[in-house]
Amino acid sequence: MTSRPWVAWGVCRLNFFVVEPGASHKVTLPLPHMTDAVENSQPLLRLSKITKVYTRGDLAVPALRGIDLFIEQGEFVAVMGPSGSGKSTLMNLIGCLDRPTSGAYFLEGQDVAQLSRDELAGVRLRTLGFVFQGFNLLSRTTALENVELPLLYAGMKSVERAERAKEALRRVGLDARAGHTPNQLSGGQQQRVAIARALVTRPKLLLADEPTGNLDSRTSIEVMALLQELNAEGLTVLLVTHEPDIASYAGRLLLVKDGRLRTDEKRAAMSAKQALSEWRDEETLQ
Amino acid sequence: MMVMMALRLALRSLLRNRMRSALTALGVIIGVAALLVTVVLGEGTRKMVAAQIASMGSAILMIVPGASAQGGFMGGTGSGRPLQRDDVEAILQARSVRYAVPVDRTVAQVVSSNLNWQTPIIGTTTDYLALRDWPVARGRFFNAAENDTAAKVCVLGRTVAQNIFGESDPVGQQLRVKQMPCEVIGLLAAKGQSAMGSDQDDVLIMPSLTLRTRVLNQNRQYVSTIMVSATSEDDLAAAESEVVSILRQRHKLTDDQENDFTVRNLAELVQTQQKIVETQTGMLRNVAAVSLLVGGIGIMNIMLVSVTERTREIGIRLAIGAREKDILLQFLVEAVVLSVMGGLLGIGLGMLAATLFAKLGGGMPVDFSAFWMVLGFGVSVAIGVLFGFYPARKAARLDPIDALRYE
Numbered sequence A: 001m002t003s004r005p006w007v008a009w010g011v012c013r014l015n016f017f018v019v020e021p022g023a024s025h026k027v028t029l030p031l032p033h034m035t036d037a038v039e040n041s042q043p044l045l046r047l048s049k050i051t052k053v054y055t056r057g058d059l060a061v062p063a064l065r066g067i068d069l070f071i072e073q074g075e076f077v078a079v080m081g082p083s084g085s086g087k088s089t090l091m092n093l094i095g096c097l098d099r100p101t102s103g104a105y106f107l108e109g110q111d112v113a114q115l116s117r118d119e120l121a122g123v124r125l126r127t128l129g130f131v132f133q134g135f136n137l138l139s140r141t142t143a144l145e146n147v148e149l150p151l152l153y154a155g156m157k158s159v160e161r162a163e164r165a166k167e168a169l170r171r172v173g174l175d176a177r178a179g180h181t182p183n184q185l186s187g188g189q190q191q192r193v194a195i196a197r198a199l200v201t202r203p204k205l206l207l208a209d210e211p212t213g214n215l216d217s218r219t220s221i222e223v224m225a226l227l228q229e230l231n232a233e234g235l236t237v238l239l240v241t242h243e244p245d246i247a248s249y250a251g252r253l254l255l256v257k258d259g260r261l262r263t264d265e266k267r268a269a270m271s272a273k274q275a276l277s278e279w280r281d282e283e284t285l286q
Numbered sequence B: 001m002m003v004m005m006a007l008r009l010a011l012r013s014l015l016r017n018r019m020r021s022a023l024t025a026l027g028v029i030i031g032v033a034a035l036l037v038t039v040v041l042g043e044g045t046r047k048m049v050a051a052q053i054a055s056m057g058s059a060i061l062m063i064v065p066g067a068s069a070q071g072g073f074m075g076g077t078g079s080g081r082p083l084q085r086d087d088v089e090a091i092l093q094a095r096s097v098r099y100a101v102p103v104d105r106t107v108a109q110v111v112s113s114n115l116n117w118q119t120p121i122i123g124t125t126t127d128y129l130a131l132r133d134w135p136v137a138r139g140r141f142f143n144a145a146e147n148d149t150a151a152k153v154c155v156l157g158r159t160v161a162q163n164i165f166g167e168s169d170p171v172g173q174q175l176r177v178k179q180m181p182c183e184v185i186g187l188l189a190a191k192g193q194s195a196m197g198s199d200q201d202d203v204l205i206m207p208s209l210t211l212r213t214r215v216l217n218q219n220r221q222y223v224s225t226i227m228v229s230a231t232s233e234d235d236l237a238a239a240e241s242e243v244v245s246i247l248r249q250r251h252k253l254t255d256d257q258e259n260d261f262t263v264r265n266l267a268e269l270v271q272t273q274q275k276i277v278e279t280q281t282g283m284l285r286n287v288a289a290v291s292l293l294v295g296g297i298g299i300m301n302i303m304l305v306s307v308t309e310r311t312r313e314i315g316i317r318l319a320i321g322a323r324e325k326d327i328l329l330q331f332l333v334e335a336v337v338l339s340v341m342g343g344l345l346g347i348g349l350g351m352l353a354a355t356l357f358a359k360l361g362g363g364m365p366v367d368f369s370a371f372w373m374v375l376g377f378g379v380s381v382a383i384g385v386l387f388g389f390y391p392a393r394k395a396a397r398l399d400p401i402d403a404l405r406y407e
Ligand SMILES: Nc1ncnc2c1ncn2[C@@H]1O[C@H](COP(=O)(O)OP(=O)(O)O)[C@@H](O)[C@H]1O
Pocket: A054, A055, A056, A061, A062, A063, A081, A082, A083, A084, A085, A086, A087, A088, A089, A090
């Protein structure tokens, strides 16, 4: 891991003439959770008998019917399942955007089901990072400002904020696009800005609900390569997808059906980086 | 620091919808402008009135014949005994009284060789100028002997002098008041407007007896009004009660009889005048209140629209870790900035309008003290907070998931 250049493939591609790959740029994000993982044996998160019932008028719609789940620090987990099976509901609960109807949810040992609205916001700010299918960047707002946004709410001073945001943009290979607004960026670039925004607070857990859902297959693999790289640096990633080949880049697969966990298996993950180089080889052959 | 950030966000968001922002701010613009005009004109009148009290002398009493009729300055007429020249002498003996003079008034045509001018005429005695604290600019005022002999002399106010003699010196010139020829012996210093808004310099003053006997052909024994000044402002009440008891005694009134005369003081008169102005500015105050209310509701409305339009943005901010108060602050500050922009424009417009009104209203002093600006600013901040709070709270309380899903 240490011998591999920190620069993501995207950086090589986009800034080939600007940044030499491997040049010491002192930009590696210090990821404190790498050491935490060693010292701390408790799982990053633990769900116990989690249920979620939506009520629509008099109608009760059970979306989750008892989920038990451990996720360790440093895992790369893919969640699959048919539409309406409760994947997004599960992600929203884990993401502290919503509270379960019953059950316990411990994040870093803390029972977050008991937290207030603002305390949950604090957990989202410090511990979690979100990547959405629809990117969810602020329109008419530059990439840099989008990435700075969480730091603003963390109360960071503007100089440090800009520094950190640039660093995160560089990490996803988009420092040259810092001044661009979302409508001046491609889908893949927008998703990388969104990833930079999720990374900038140095979270423990990255939650991605169908992050490649709006991207073509090539760009999807690029995004997966970036996520794999971040994961290799210690970031825990939980990702929802309905595409098996996207899920194949994860080291653990969860299958959700009718609000229940049907399958939970660990396996060898494919390398997105390798998939990309093969793709490139094919292109050159043609 | 959070506020600075909210300010930047607010400005950006408002500038994106320039036209909408401007139209929304209109209510506050008009409201604050009307408010400013109200207070500035109100204050202007108050100052003007105060200046006039000072110019007339505040320690002045007017005595007219007849029982007091409510509200009417002149009191009743005809009823009871007329005032007499001897009453003046008697009043002068009172301890708290400094000056007492008879005052008769008429309006007559004043004619010089080539010009004539309709002007108010006052017949009085030598102390009148001292009582009014009114200096002579050129020449002199008539003396006691000239009064006693009903001499054909007069003193002119600035306006009369200018209208009849132009720029040339009126002192020593001849003119006619009705049929009576008369020598101008003095020119009064300029005095300006009275509390009633009339030009005090449009006056011709002659000895009381001259006016009574030579111009009006009336009984020399009577006077229509007596003007009295107290030894000081503090002695005004004492002077008034002394005057009342002297006159009751002279008029031989028994204890169960009402006064057959009325004593008024000028401060009262001026207050009446001020009330009239206040009624007028009261109208404008209502306009201000209604505009501010409508402006506030407009702001609330547009902020609600803005919250709905930006539901997704709010969802993103919440998901990323914004707390309720961060969102609340963002939208509250936006409402306040909108309102304050309107307020600042309103202050400008109000100053312009107040200046204009003051000009039309006869040159009353307009004084834009910093206090009024702060008031206008404060009012617009208050409107923004008051009417921006509900939409801002609505934004802050959005459910992050619902907001993110909003299309
Ligand atoms: N806000 C909601 N109100 C009511 N029902 C909901 C809500 N969100 C999701 N559901 C229902 O819960 C179930 C699970 O939805 P979701 O978690 O979005 O599934 P997935 O992401 O796997 O497609 C579905 O039946 C859906 O209709």
